[in-house]
């Protein structure tokens with residue numbers, strides 16, 4: 001149905017043969033050949049050629065791990081290893097991941113499947129894999145020291161269990177996890193229902209990605225692993241805007257987006273142009289009576305949410321984290337608010353002494369997006385992304401849901417920018433501009449004031465420079 005070669009940008013390292021391979025007697029005792037991925041591009045859905053059928057997901061800037069069937073058992077081979085992940089064009093990070101990328105590949109199985117996962121450790125320290133949300137034997141839960149000895153460098157461990165309940169899950173280490181998750185070790189897991197499920201809708205498009213965050217100094221390549229709150233790269237599947245692919249859908253499609261949060265803070269995920277419902281979590285499908293329409297849903301730390309909507313409004317619709325610091329890249333921090341401070345004249349004088357001097361933020365920060373500042377090598381601009389009307393002034397956790405009526409079923413190719421019908425774009429008013437009405441009241445009068453200063457105090461808005469806690 002899908003042509004792997006011309007479907008998406010770039011070539012896939014996946015060999016279809018690996019997915020379809022059945023196991024010979026000789027190979028039965030051997031490890032499945034690990035399948036590696038060389039590109040951060042969004043790969044086409046991996047339509048199953050063995051095992052029970054299902055409607056596969058699309059991993060944003062990621063891929064699904066092929067498997068082999070071995071006497072009715074689905075066998076996967078994960079390789080934990082250092083990787084170089086392109087987080088956006090021009091920004092490469094030295095991360096730890098699985099099978100060539102961070103995050104690791106998505107694992108897709110069917111409810112009731114017996115699954116065997118070989119995990120080879122090519123990291124410089126021990127690791128383990130926890131299968132977040134799964135019902136499984138306690139000894140397969142992957143907490144090093146508690147459920148199993150750690151997997152030492154160079155060793156391979158085997159995990160085996162039955163995927164008992166359908167849903168949206170993830171995997172990550174439970175060994176030196178502060179370091180290993182800060183370095184990008186994580187992956188998505190989907191268990192598809194084995195038959196029509198009363199609470200699981202069939203959808204036309206099913207996207208998945210993990211929320212993750214890194215602290216990489218501009219010009220550096222390796223994340224700082226001690227950071228608890230003050231990350232400077234807020235990413236989806238270790239990509240930052242404008243490096244995150246659009247979510248391309250056909251008008252009228254039923255769309256599901258599954259999101260898991262492996263950062264250290266919550267992310268209110270916000271979709272423009274459509275309402276959605278949360279149809280499930282890592283705890284399973286949400287009962288119908290407990291669903292309500294939303295346009296933003298918070299994904300707390302360690303949680304997963306699956307949202308669904310009918311894509312019936314054409315256009316290019318923003319989809320992003322609603323924390324505004326999470327939709328910008330490195331350099332968005334430590335800059336004082338200078339709005340309202342008039343630098344005119346001063347900059348010209350300083351420029352005579354320091355030719356590269358630049359005044360930032362006296363009219364807001366939007367100028368930043370248009371500036372071609374001399375950036376250190378290997379840095380994503382703070383706000384960027386060229387849209388059809390100029391810079392989008394975004395970074396980090398931001399992408400676009402592109403709804404098109406002429407997109408073919410199953411086609412994920414980027415259709416380019418939306419062509420707005422005539423008369424449907426906000427435009428500049430050319431007529432007279434009378435004074436707008438303003439409130440005449442100086443403030444609420446519900447209570448009389450007490451102990452207020454005798455003279456009026458006017459405050460300037462300035463963000464605190466120590467910006468922890470966001």
Ligand SMILES: [Cu+2]
Nearest residue numbers: 267321323326
């Ligand atoms: Cu966020």
